[in-house]
Every structure is written in C-alpha cells, then in structure tokens.
Amino acid sequence: MATGTGDPLVLVAEDNEDNRLIAATILRHSGYRVIEAANGHDAIALARSEQPALILMDIGMPGVDGWTASRLLKDDPATRGIVILAFTAHAMAADREEARAAGCDGYVSKPIAPLRLVDEVSSALGRATTP
C-alpha cells in the first residue's frame, strides 16, 4: 500500500530486526509513513530531526533504553508533543506503571498481533483504522 507525504510519520524504535521489520511493514501497509531506529541513540536523533507523530518505543534496547529515551523526549519541549507507545514484552502492571512514569502515552505488548498494533497506533493518533 502506498503512502503519501500527508500520512502520519511513525518512528519504530526496536533493536530486534524481525520485530522492527514486521511492525514497520504492517504500519506502512496501514497507511503510515515509517522511519526506523535500531537503538535508543538513533531514536532520539531521528525524533528530534524528523518530528514523527508517534514513536513505537522498544523498552529493552541496548545503549540508551526505551525508558530513558522516552523520558528525554518528553522532557524536551521540542519533542514533548510526540506520542510515545511503549513496545514491551513485559505486559505486567508494574511495567505499565513504569511506562506512564517515563511519560509514555500507552503501550503495545509483544508478540506483535498485527491488527491490534494498528488499532493501538491509530487510536493513539486519534485516527480511524485504515485497513
């Protein structure tokens, strides 16, 4: 499915290539523009330069982890407006709390269920699901 420049830009920050590829593919297919980062450092740099509408932030990345990256972006007025969804395998109540504390706007649990991912992203962006 083709994407136009008016479509929302989504940053998928995930160190696992498979997960990153699957999430990006589904989102592109669902009408989003997707950029990718493989670690927290790149994610912060891309967020600042590209100003995506939403970041799908893996928590367990090497280097700067997802919590730290989220906190940095939310503390920065320039990037505070970006919606961040924590992308986590630890779907525990404690993780959810931590995600909130770090400034995340929501979370998506792994493993990736394609339809649910699209639902979460679109509802976070206040958009109707585009199949």
Added chain:
Amino acid sequence: MTRAAIRAAQRDQRASPAWHSLVLHYAPALATPVLAGTVAWAMRHELDSYPTSQFVLAVLVSALLGGLWPGLLAALLSALILVLAFIEPVGALRMNETGDLWRLALFLSTGVATSIIAHRLRLTRQRLHAESADFRAVFDHAAIGIARVAFTGERWIDVNNAFCRMLGYSRHEMLATPWTRMTHPDDLDRDLILFRQMAAGVLDSYVVEKRFLHRDGHDVWARLTLSLVRGRDGTPAYEIAIVEDIGSQHAAAAALVLHADEREQMLAAERVAHERTERLQSLTAALSAAITVRDVVRVVIDAGLDALGADAGLVALLDTSDNSSLRLVEARGYQREVPVAWHRITSDAPVPMAEAVRTGRTLVLRAAERRDRFPSVTAMLDRYAVTIAVPLRSHGRMIGALAVNRTKPGDLSPESLAFVEAFAQQCAHAIDRARLHEEAVEARLIAERAEQVRRTRELEARALADALGTEQAKLAAVIEHLPVGVGISTTEGQILALNRSGLDLHGFSSEAEMFAHLPQYVHEFELRYPDGGTIPVDDWPLSQALRGVYVRRMELQLYRKSTHMRYDVSYDVVPVRDASGELVSLAFVIQDLTESKRASAALTERTAIAERREAQLAAVLDRLPAAVWIADAEGRIEQVSAATALLYGAAPLLSSSLEYLEYEAYWPSTHRRAGQRLASDEWALARSLATGETVLNEALEIARFGGGERRQVLNSTAAIRGADGTITGGVAVMFDVTEQVATGEALEQARAEADAERRRLRLVLDRLPVGVIVVDSTGAVIHHNPALEQVLGHDVHRAEGVEDYQAYGGVHPDGRDYAPEEYPIARALLRRETVQQELTHYRRADGRVVMLSISAAPVFDDDGRLAHAVAAVEDVHERESARALAEQANAAKSQFLTTMSHELRTPLHAIAGHVQLVEMGIHGPVTPEQLEALGRVQRAQRHLLSLINDILNFARLDAGRVEYHIEPVALADVVADVLPLVEPMFASRQIAVTVEYSPRPSQAWADREKLGQVLLNLLSNAAKFTEPGGAVQIAVRSVSPQWPRTVHLHVTDTGVGIPEAKQEQIFEPFVQIARGLTSQHEGTGLGLSISRTLARAMGGDITVQSEPGAGSVFTLVLRATETVDGEPLDRRSRLVTPPVEGARRGSDGPAVREDRERNGS
C-alpha cells in the same frame, strides 16, 4: 549403839581376867606364908625376929598383889603357921609374953591394913579399866567414823567400826592399808599438804570434805574434822580424825544443784541421738530416691546442713578423669560465690576440703586455725566459726569431700563428729552409686547419639557431593535413592512427593500408587507412639510442624491398616520457605529405626552387664561362704560379707569412724596356729594396707564371739589400689580351712572388669570426632570431650547453669548474641526439644566466626525425669560455604532460565509475525494452498511456543523461582477473568458451558494470577478433551459441613474420561511428551503437573474423579477464608484432603461414549 550393848561390852571387859587373876592373887597369899613358915621352922632359933618380919612381908606381898582377901588369907595362914610351928616344941612363941602378942597383933593389923589399901587400889584400877572399856566401846560404836592417824607411814593408828563400814574394809585391812590409797586421787594432793602442815605442827585442826575410795571402788564423800594431838614435849604425836559420811548429803546437795541441768542434758542428749537416727534414716530414704549425682548431692546438702547444724555447706567431687582436682557439685548457704574447682589437690592444699581428701581425715577447723592454715579461704569463710571438712569415701575409694560451716561452733564432741562422718559415709555411697549409674546412662546415650550423627552426616555428605554436580536430575536421583525416606508436603499436609525409601516404608510400589491412596491416607495409615498408642492426627509430625513445632527425630510407628505392616521410624520435618520467608511446603525425612534400635539394644545390654557385675559383687558379699572384709585405706571396715557373722558367731562391728586399732576389743581373739595372739597391727589386712603386700592363706585360729569356740581359718588379704597405684583400701577373705581361696581373686577381677568397661565407654566419648557436651538438669556442664575444645578453638567454659551460657559465643546472623535460653542445649533442657543439626554462628575466642552444626537432646532417666541434656557440636563452616556456592550456582541457573525464556521465544514470535504478514497478503496475493501451508506453520509455531512455555514454567517451579502472593481471592472473579479466554475454544467446538456458584460465594486464599493459570489449564483441557456437542460445568462450591475449611472448584466435563489406573499419571510431568509430538492434542502434558504444583503451593490440591466414557470431574481445592458460618479462617488453617465431593456428578452427565481412553490417540 544402845546402852544395853555398852553394858554388855563393859561386862566382857571385866570378866575377861578372872582366871589368871585368881591364880595371880591367891597363889602368893598361899605360897608366901608357907615359904616364910618353912624358912622360920628351919631356922627356929631365930624365931624371935625373922619369922615375924617374914610373915609380915608375906602378908604384905599377898595383900599388895592379891588385894583384900588374899591379904587376909595370908595373914591368917601366917598366924596359924606361927602358932602351930613355933609354940611347941620349940616353945619359941610365948603366948604369955607381950612381945610375941604384940608382934602377932602387929603383923595381923599390918596384913589387914595392907590388904585394905591393896583392895582400894585394886578397886580404883578396876574402875579405870571399866571406864577405858566404856570409852573404847564409845569409840568403836560411835555413829561417826573416828580414826587416829600416825604422822609416819601414812597409816591409821586406830579406826572405829563406823569408819570401817563407811569404807567397806575390815579393821584389820584398814590398819594394813595406807590412807593415801583410800583417798580419791583428785583429793590426795590437798590432803597431803594439810596433813604435812599438821604434822609440822602448823595446824592444830581443820575440817575438810574429801572423797575416800570405797573398797568396791566407788567414791565416798566424807567430812573430816582433824585435830592434832601433841606429845608431852609438845611435838605433834598423831592426829584424830572425825569422819562423817556426807555422801548422801553431798549427793542430795549436788542433786539439788545439778538435777535440773542433768536431766535437761540427758533429755537433750537423748533427743539429739534420736534425731540423728531419724535423720540418718530419712537421709537414707531420700538418698535412695535420688538418682543422679546432682540429685544425691542436693539431698545431701539439704539434709546435711540441717542435720549437722551447719549454715553453709558444699560437696565437691574428685574429677574422675584425673583424680587430682575437686569440682564443686553443689553449694548452699554461702553469701559469696564459691569457686567451681580446685585443682591439684595433691600439691598445695589451699582449701580444707582438698586437705581432707589428700589426708583422708576429717578436719575440724576453728576460725583462728583456719586463718593460719588456709588463708585462701579466709575471705569466703570468715563469717563462720567452725569449718568441718569430711572426706567422702566409697568402697575404699576417695570420691570427694563434704564441707560444712557453722556460724556458731556448735557441738564438736566426738559423738557429733562421728555422726558427721557416718553421715558423710552414707552420702559417699549414695553419690558413688548414682555416679556409676549416671556414667553408664551417659555413655550409652552419647554413643547412640554419636552413631546417629555419624550416619546422618554420611548421608548428607553424599547428598551434598552429588548435589554439587551440575545436574539437578542427579540430585533428584540421589534423593530418590537415599536410604532414608524423603518427601515434600504442602503446608496443608498434603504429600506432593516421596522418594523410593519413603514409598517402601509406606508399602507403596510407586508414587502413583501412593497418590491414589492419598485421599484416604488417614484411613489407611495410623501413626503410633513407640509404645503403641495411636497419635491423634493433630499431633502428627506434619501437623506439628505446621503449628510451628520443630519436629526433630520424632520417633513413632508407621502402621498400615490394610497390610498390618509396621515400621519404627523417626520423623524430621523441615519447613521450606520461599525468598519472602513464606512457608510454602514441608520437607520431611522418615528414617527406618529398626537398625538403630538394634544397636541401642546391644548397648543397653552392655550397660546391663556392667550393672550386673556391680550387683554380682553385692551378691557375692551376700552369699559368699567366706568372711570377707573390705576396709578403706585407714582400715575402717566398710563392708563385710554375710558369712562373716557365721564365722565369727556374731556380726562384727562396722564403723565408719573407728580404725581397727580402736576397736580391737570388738574383734574375736585372733591367734597364730602356734597360739600366739596377734595384735591388731599384725593382722594381714593391716599389713596389706600398710605395705601393700598380698597375703595368701595365712593360717589363723580365731575364737568366736560367745563361747570362744576356736575356728581354723585361712586368711588372705590384699590391698586395693586406685588408678594411680596408691592404696585405697583392702580386702580380707577368711575361709574355714575346708573352703577354697579363689574368691579373693575373683572379686578383684570382677572389679577390674567393671572398671575397664567404664574406661572403655569414657574412651569412646573422648575419641569421638564430634564435640560432645553434657549438662545436668540445671544446665551445669558436667562433661565435655576433647573434640569440643577443638571445634570451639578454646577451653570450654564450665557453665554452672543455663544463665552461664551467656559466656558462649553463639551469634545470630544479625550479630546479636544468643540469649542463654536460645542455645540448642538450653532448649533441649528447658523445652525438652530435640534439636537436630541446627546451624549456629559461633564466635571463637580468636574472634573468628565459624558455623557450627549443633544437635541437642534432653536425656531422661528411667523414671522419665529430665536428667541431662547432651549436645553434639560440629564445625560445618566449610560445608556451609560449599552449600552457599551451590545456592549461587542455582541462582545462576535461574538467571539462565530467564534468559533462555526470552531468547527462545523471540524468534518464534518473529516466525508468527512474518507468517501473519504473508497471510494478510501484504507481500502479495496468497493462494489457498499457500494459506493452508501458512496455517500449518502457525500451528507448529504455537505448539512449539506452548512447549517452551510449559518447560520454562516447569523449570521455574522446579527451581523454586516462582513467587506466590497469597491473598483472599473471590473465585467468581477468577472464573470471570478466565472464561473469556477459552470461550472461543468452547464455541468453536459447540460445547455448552455453565457456571454455578454456591449460595455463599466464598473467597479462598490464593495467588490470583496462579489461580487463573490453573483454571485456564483446567478449562482448556475440558475444551480439548470434550467431544463437540458436549457440556462443561464450572461449579464453585464453598465451604461444606464435611470440609468446613475449604472451597472447591469443580470442572466437570462429558469427555472421554480417564481410566482409574491413569488418574494419577496425568498429574505426572511429561506424560504426553512420552507419546511424541504427533498427538492430536496440543500441549506438553505438563499442564496438569504444573497446575497441581501451583495448587499445592497455594495450600490446595487438584484431584480427579472419572470413569472412562462418563466424563471427568477435576476438583481444585483451596483453603477458605472463612467458615460456612462466616468465621474467619487463618490461611494456615489445617486442611485434610477431602474425598472429592460431587465426583459422581460426572456420571450424571451425558451418556457414556465409546470406550475410548481420553488420553489415548
């Protein structure tokens, strides 16, 4: 004396000279005139002058000699002779001549006058004589004693009858005996002084009261009034003594003065003697009731202070290990602390007791002497006026000393001291007896304990070595094959696992068989006390452990009703706690005691032999047909055989205080065969004691008591020596010659064997590689072996009681010191607890903290009273370090599992994701064949994922990594949570699901998440194994009257059912894996196993009731939070596995399907 008697005596005096008086007086009256006549006739020529004068002379002589009548007779005779002879023929007399007539008249008148004068003289003489007789009679018969005493020769000059009677001698004996010998020796000196003063003329008279000695020996009190009689020249001639018998008067006076006192004293003495007898009797009774040395000593002190009139006292015993130091056993009444031990009694004797023990003699010390001789005890004893230290000796062996102190000197008479010694003797025997008994018991227990410790350690070491291997399976295998039963139970007492030995002990061939029986455990098995009484379920080891009781080596009988099989076992229960300290399960160890019982029986037998030997010695003395004497080192006879009385004709005197020298008189006269009498110090026994010589068969002759019948005996004696070679006593054996001699040696041998037995037992204790400490019932240390000092790294503090344990170095992990009562041995003593290998940090003297494993146990005497506690102490520092390493390894393993979990799942998730992308057509159109292939990939992926999940879950459970958050959980909520997850499965198979709640939907104690997991598993199973169109019922039944503490959740299906033989197998892990992955049903087969593990860990269980074809009922049992009446229940409330209620409900379900096993392919 009467007047008549005096007259009679006077008559006697007068009558006595009658005959010789007649001859004397009348013979001259006749003879002299005749003689004068004859002379005159012969000389007739001179008649005119001579005859007259001759006649006058004759008359005169006769009158003078014979008195009146002889004088007259002589005059008449003279006249007649004159007339007849001289008138004719001579004619000389001329009657007519005046001269002749005058001459005749002259000598007649002269004769008459002379006769009258002579008569008067004679009368005077007679009167004087009569007066003298009267006086003599008065002298002799006076009522008081009169004597004349010469100044030379100390003899009586004269004594009267009264005096003779007074002293019981005859007059003759009196006069023959010096008065000094009749005078009481005590009065003699004073008498002699006075006597000499009087003899010197210094004194003229004096009065003295003195004692004479009566002839029969008794004293005669007399008052003497002595007067000096001087001679003409004024020099002292003799003295006159007037003697009054004042004996009765004196006695009466003395009696008046002394009566009250004497009577009082006599009564008091009688009372004292009576009391002493009573005290000795009651002491004997009390002593025979006391078993342990400490008990005995306590009785001794209690009774002793009272009986001996003392205010403080103590008993110290010789340390039997070195025989040279005294150790305090019990002290009473001292205001100051009494030292615990006095060392080296033989070198310097710093205290009276040590001196008493060293010399073997009783010491009586007044304060001054005590200060001089024993300055070291002055501070402690200064308040006491008298100290008496008595050696305690039993069977000739010194065992210690008794010391008593009196604030007032009290009675120190020989009788009183003899009583003290008799008292000590009793005590010594009792203490010795108790000590023998105690040592036997102690040694037996220690050996037994050591054996157990050794065995347990062996097992542990083996298990530990294996556990250190990397394979956990190996550990499981070790546990499985341990020779002791090992099992795990839930906190509800539900057995989760049991190893092979445990199964064997229960008579099960497999765990499955056991689990099949478990619901009926209480009906199938009985636990009994070792004596056979049934143990109520509430007191079963697991029940006790759940109540927080440390169950250690609880011995009981395991009895299986159906087979009547019975095992003697011991139970140990170890609580297993998770990281938060929550009790999650109980591990228990069952040990078969058959072997150890046999070993202990053997030990008991050996002790019995030693005791039998003691008894044999007593019996020998009782029945030996020979006289046997056993004396102590001083020769005091302590024991004699019964036959002695037969040989001697009477029981010989036994005395604790007399040495044989002193009671020689009580022995029969003993002679050599030759007839020479033996002095006491020549007796063979005396020689044996003095020189140690052994005398064999000395031939003697004794004279029996009563009658003096002679007996020929062979006397053998020997010295008894202590361990250090000093002579501690002697034994004498006397045979009638007809008897044989061997008994002496037999006695020695029996004694030696008993000693050797005790030494062996002590040796065992001292050589044990485990530190052993023994305390008495008050906690005072009474023994420890050398190994203990090695373990502790320094000398062992000899605690006097539990409170002294403060000095030991036990520390809690947080660095707090142990309180005295926290020490295992104190718990054994105070709480009768048996502590098994408890790990304790211990701070050694060098500051190093080591890890000790301490086992402790109370020791009861035959009457079941607590007598001792014993503890075994091992240094397990290295072992514990190894264990910590193992735990680290375990933690690493858990970390590994977590990592694996992530690493394995990630690629699987990737597979699923990519397949979904393809399936969604994102990568291009998909053909139906491709879609089907993708479906297979997805199923395989799900299968593999669930396998990995199950295995990781199981491994986590197995590693104990799962944490539980137990809280009250409403079952309805959990059902509501889980049902939506499985509803699609039920829907796809057209299975009807119904849910039913009991009237009082109750809450259960559970971990909500784990409970959901269990329920999900049960429901997915129900969905999987129920044929399409079937029905599944979920029923939550709350507390029921039968099982008031539980909540049941039943999942009833109408599936294929499970044959009974497999109903337990399905709970075993990997049951499905064994069938391979081609099963029509997904899953590892770990689901039920995990579910049951979770359920049990939450204090519940899962059971199943099923009939093939009729469906199954899986019941999840959980602990309720309240009773059916709404009473709150503690989460630890006891749970007994219930028979599954509603089990038959399954058969009420839809019709039975084909006869196909539910789990079959």
